């Protein structure tokens with residue numbers, strides 16, 4: 001899994017699962033939604049840099065931007081920016097780190113090519129050539145590769161909604177009451 005939609009789905013799911021049930025859903029706040037999608041795709045900025053620098057999207061791919069150090073740095077940077085500029089969604093370091101981390105996790109677990117997780121102590125860049133056309137083509141036509149992960153993410157988010165529903169209909173307090181009665 002290596003495409004923007006798959007990474008966005010994982011980032012949104014991770015954010016949705018880790019925010020409180022009482023908070024407004026990430027899917028109802030467009031600014032938060034945008035930041036979550038951007039941060040969960042941020043490591044692949046190396047593809048854009050490679051294309052702009054030499055016309056080869058994989059020139060720097062899976063290098064320093066796919067490391068824990070990068071996730072830490074941009075996690076800190078975003079949380080500082082969000083504190084300074086109140087128009088940005090107030091997403092702290094741990095969430096920013098988590099979102100970039102979901103990208104590293106997905107690339108590490110779901111793809112065969114290695115990433116530079118512990119850069120600067122290791123460096124595993126992708127070799128080969130991918131021009132603008134190849135990159136755009138793969139984004140548009142290989143999305144089907146990510147369909148499994150997108151469906152799984154959707155299922156998890158829906159299950160969370162159902163779990164909230166049981167709180168709304170007070171099933172949980174009834175269960176707790178019954179348990180207390182037995183004790």
Ligand SMILES: [Zn+2]
Nearest residue numbers: 043044066107
């Ligand atoms: Zn990547």
